[in-house]
Amino acid sequence: MSKTLIVLNAGSSSIKFVVFDVTEGKPVNLATGQIEGLGASATVFSAKDGEGQSFGERNFDKASGGISNHAEGVDVILRWIDETFPGSEVVAVGHRVVHGGVRFTKPVKIDDTVIAELEKLIPLAPIHQPHNIAGILAAREAFPGVPQVAVFDTSFHRGHPFYNDTFAIPREFYNEGVRRYGFHGVSYEYVTRRMKQIAPLDAEGRVVIAHLGNGASMCAVRYGHSIASTMGFSALDGLPMGTRCGNLDAGVLLYMLDQKGYSSSEIRNILYTKSGLLGLSGLSQDMRDLEASDTREAREAIDYFVNRVRREVGALSAALDGLDAMVFCGGIGENSWRVRERVLQGMQWIGIDLDEEANHRNARLISSPLSRVRVYIVRTNEGLMIAEHTLDVLGLLVKDVQQAAE
Incomplete structure (x- = not known):
């Protein structure tokens, strides 16, 4: 039986996903897709294979039930994966999470404590964080018992010197977490590692x-x-x-x-x-x-x-x-x-x-x-970066992939 890993990037009205074959301990792209228009009158599901060839689109309108939330969206993705890649076993799910705050300086395996900490960070990223968490909760419900990993957009920047990390306001705010976190870190990390090869x-x-x-x-x-x-x-x-x-x-x-x-x-x-x-x-x-x-x-x-x-x-x-x-x-x-x-x-x-x-x-x-x-x-590949981190955190990434990424 082949083993697959799913990467989810949940937004306010969309869920982007990538499906990787990880049977050999390294991620191989099988499909990339997205659901757009969650909660809208019309929702569109689309996907392409690893070579960029379209699997086609599917429209969900209100008359056919639509897709009203992240849980329903993840369920549609799961059913599509089952139909498209029969016999595959989902062994892990990786999530892009926009804000890791001061605490999360590297990817982590998700548990109830991690989710509670992510919820505390909602005021720091009110447009993104709630939807990232909704994607995590929906995936936990859809894949009970399957390990999940959070990969943070802020982690790559947490080594900034103080003068690039702060604002010139009373220091008490800095101690409370008002800092220059930086984002798009998953993309920057991938590009930086790719540059080491190029x-x-x-x-x-x-x-x-x-x-x-x-x-x-x-x-x-x-x-x-x-x-x-x-x-x-x-x-x-x-x-x-x-x-x-x-x-x-x-x-x-x-x-x-x-x-x-x-x-x-x-x-x-x-x-x-x-x-x-x-x-x-x-x-x-x-x-x-x-x-x-x-x-x-x-x-x-x-x-x-x-x-x-x-x-x-x-x-x-x-x-x-x-x-x-x-x-x-x-x-x-x-x-x-x-x-x-x-x-x-x-x-x-x-x-x-x-x-x-x-x-x-x-x-x-x-x-x-x-x-x-x-x-x-350099064409960035956040999905692959998240997949490699997910396998690494779970101890499933083969050594030569780790070395190639370093």
Whole structure:
């Protein structure tokens, strides 16, 4: 009987999943899919095999019962896996959890105590954490007795020096846990490990990684370890994102409270769901739509996004005392040659010289032979990173996989 591992990434209205064959002690991708529109009038299930070929889509509408919550969504995924891979045994489930707080600095096996601690962190990630926990609870119900592991987006950043970990507010807040946690850590860890295979000398140097997508951030990595991140206490900080604001003067929040009379929930809704590329353009949160548009607002939204990325290249390079390599990943970072080109134009002062032809075809190395700083595109794989951590925590990962990932 083959053994499978499921990776779940539960959001507010979606569940992304990856199915791995782990019979030989190493994860082999069998399928990737998602359920979108949980609780909506129409819910869509879609999946692709390990080669990217579609298994097709299935629509669930209210008339057929729909999929109203995470428990029902996980049940649909389980039934689909049983139908698609008959005879396989689910031996573990790995979960992406956005916030691990101060305590969780590495992946952990989930039990009642861990869940209780994760619930305490909901105020630190109110948009993400409750849904991550809902996915865990749904999976526990669907797979009773099957071990589950939480892998945290914040863990990769927990070694920051104090001055990159704090805010200049009374220290009592820092002691309470108000810190610059940083996020997208699963992606950064995967890219960092992949760089050790692609370009081991650069991987041991000073590297800026730009994870650019609907969620966007950047990270300064030295000797394979995160030392600074554009994201801070919450997933709102730093770069503008699809619908999130990014860096914002705290005085704007006071203005919204005092002058506009907005409640905290109204402000939260504006900053998390109505801002970023969507708010600036009034058109879309999707960079592809903005690049295809000829409106002034779309151009200005892209201008703002590019300018903030360029500023952070300089800031993070200063945090590293220089720059040896830069890496683009994420949906925008991996696929938009226009954004990469605009970010890197005129960057010769920092040692970057772009190879435009290589950039246009999304090559792995997009800097020219004249460039002192090498620039790479690395396709991130958070699902694989979570799968390897899950097997490792449970003692099921074969040694050669561990060594290859280190």
